[in-house]
Amino acid sequence: MNDLELKLKGKVPGPDTGIEVRKSVCAICDPGTQCGLDLYVKDGVIIKVAGTKEAPHSHGTLCSKGAATRQYVYSPERVLTPLRRTGTRGSGQFEPISWDEALDEIAARLAEAKERFGPESVMFFSGYAKWARAYLMRFALDFGSPNYLTESSTCATAMIMAQQLTYGAPAAPDFKNTSCVVYWSHNPSATKSLNLVGIQKKLDEGVKVIVVDPRVTDLAQRADVFLQLRPGTDGALALAFGHVIVEEGLYDKDFVEKWTVGFNDYRALVAAMTPEKAAEICGVSAADIRAAARLYSTSKPACIHFSAAPVVHHTNGVQNYRAVFCLIGLTGNLDIAGGNRMNPPSLVHQPGGFPTREREFTGANRLVDMPERIGSARFPVWARLCNEAQACDIPRQIKTGDPYPLKALFALGLNHRMWPGSQSFIEQLCELDFIVDADPFLTDSAKYADIVLPSATSVERREIRCWPMGYVQFTQPAIEPVGEARSDVDILAALSAKLGLGDDLLEAGIEACVEWMLEPSGLTVAELNKHPEGMWVPGAKPPAERKYLAAGFRTPSGKVEFASGVLAEYDLCGYEALPEYREPAMSPVSRPDLAAEFPLVLNLGARLPMYQHTRTFRLPWTRSLSPDPHADINPSDAERSGVEDGSWIRVSTPAGSVLVRAHITGIVREGDVHLYHDWPQANANDLIDGDYLDPISGFPGYRSSLCRIEPADDQQEGAHHE
Amino acid sequence: MNNKALCFDSEKCVGCYACAVACMDQNDIDVVHDGLAYRHVTHIEIGGGSEVRVVHVSMACMHCETAECLDACPSGALKRDAASGAVIVRRELCIGCHACAMACPFGVPRFGHDGTMQKCDACYARTRFGCDPACVEICPTGALRFCDANEAAAQKQARFAASLAKAR
Structure with missing residues (x-):
């Protein structure tokens, strides 16, 4: 091959090959990442994609979903006309x-x-x-x-509500400046893998890491303390953190005195949730709870990395996350560098x-x-x-x-x-x-x-997107619309x-x-049009610290509310003002009657790196990596049920059943079944009823209910559903 | 020949599959008809109970210095690219005899619907012009790199030394 032929084979851009690199953003998952997308276009057609190196949020990388953009854009299932x-x-x-x-x-x-x-x-x-x-x-x-x-x-809003009820507005972890981070349900290997760039760097620098997750994630394997809890018991665990922090005097007394309400009631609430009691509820060791609570409260500053849905996909979800968010106020890590900081969104939910x-x-x-x-x-x-x-x-x-x-x-x-x-x-x-x-x-x-x-x-x-470091991009179409x-x-x-x-x-x-929305920013469409690859926002500032000193918190009391003034008003509906722990509505503890028939805890929330809900099932490249629906099952449960790795099994709940392949793995707890969701032929979300909801948020309890597993009687039965 | 090679560090790999799909995109891989891919990610579970951990490995052709496949190929379809050192296959010369597959200790050679062998060519058509291989370009953790192999080994050694120091 001559040089030109080689370059064409390698898809090397340049005037000689006629391959032009055009800039856009990936919106397959959304929002919070929006990785910069380099589209290699020849004769009006995308022939390759890569990450945009100059994008400060994605550093030139993409995940497996974004890498499959070409099959997404040119899918034979595209609608071409009305x-x-x-x-x-x-x-x-x-x-x-x-x-x-x-x-x-x-x-x-x-x-x-x-x-x-x-x-x-x-x-x-x-x-x-x-x-x-x-x-x-x-x-x-x-x-x-x-x-x-x-x-x-069913996504993110309940997490935001839990923060609104506690301190008025969401407060994002200031990961860059922290000395300790609690990942309270986050698996960057599967979701937002672009976060890994920063996480890797901080881990190498020696940041302390606590991971709370029902599964042994990659991050959990690198944690200083890992708490592998039973799904839906986050609230009990968080209250036990509070127990240790209050009992050992590790809380920020000055902040609690000046900027919180309901501390005495909260103190009484957490006094009752000893680490030993939480250990029994959550299935983790009391010593690990103490170690984690001490590490979080004595590392200064420390932040909690929360996630959009996992903790609030329980019928007790809002209160569970409220119990977690109370810890940020308790330790005075609120709205400070390296803690959890309030940063109002500019566009599309993003600051x-x-x-x-x-x-x-x-x-x-x-x-x-x-x-x-x-x-x-x-x-x-x-x-x-x-x-x-x-x-x-x-x-x-x-x-x-x-x-x-x-x-x-x-x-x-x-x-x-x-x-x-x-x-x-x-x-x-x-x-x-x-x-x-x-x-x-x-x-x-x-x-x-x-x-x-x-x-x-x-x-x-x-479309216009922005990122927290003060970067903004108003994209240009990279190709003519399909159809x-x-x-x-x-x-x-x-x-x-x-x-x-x-x-x-x-x-x-x-x-x-x-142009109308940007008016207060000083940015103009004319300026943005000159930078289709995105630009740094002139004069963009990180949010000020301790904004509450001037403005208070946007809660009824203007303070951090251990006892929520809003929830107190709805006392008649049975909501407690304090973040009391209640069992998920369907758990082995709350429904021993059901558990006799459905003995395993079912979690419908696990994610795989190549799928984002249903969006990339239809792409042969991503689908080839995990072609069949499956469930993660602990080896002990598999043995008890006579289930073999890779075989078809039936997962049943009172609401219905699905056929999936068994994936036997020690990363899940004994007693838990984790099912991957949205498969057309094995829809996990049909395994709970439409009214299995958190009464505060209306969010479904996807991640804790009850099920049983059994080998599929007829192997053909499973194959038929492929 | 330059000293740069595809280097993989399993300690940094999180099994995200970005490399596998970037490879499919770069090489226009038809997974539906050919049912193959050049780069594979494998998850190996080690230990049990509270000690369980998962190690991820991203693998493609090793481009061995002493490549058994090269010696086994009777049709001259396999050759070493002089500039990059990559072992490449010229599918127009491949007779589909599978001798390379029998010789390869890593299970790399795969055969598409036309019966000819296909595999990773270390993106020699990109590295020739200063571009990284597609899998390296996309890797979010730096687990895959295109660099001097000895330099990569030295960095790994330094990191291990640091962990020893910390353990003390």
């Missing part, structure tokens, strides 16, 4: 129609529902990607519906070191004059702390029409398998008169829509015009909207 359903719901039978026809029909049907049943009868839902949420919320409120909902009805008008753009203040949102009566604490409706209450309201009927759904990215009791969720959606889903792929959920719209992926559209795909924001703008909503700003398109 589609109108011709068969029954779920049949997947559609006819292609033009954009004009689709938008006319959607506008007419939504207007009809509004006319007949009121604007609140129409739901506006966002799944993944999350980038267009502010636009969708604005659109929903323009339309007159308070029912803007997202997949965050970027600059102020914006994103919240004003959504028009959230218009909610006060609107009918109550879905889930408000059932989950009043949610409704008080969060601007969204609680989507876990959709099936109930469709069924009962209480407090008003729901008739239509407009969705950007719908995945029914992310809901508890997924099958009954989609069956309830079928009761609606009209469903629209905009998605890059013809997903199983999209097959239930009346109209499917083709959405562009991140590399085909413009007739359009950006979600373009879809909303066009539909707004068709509906005559009179929103000139939204209808002017994304650049005008971004």
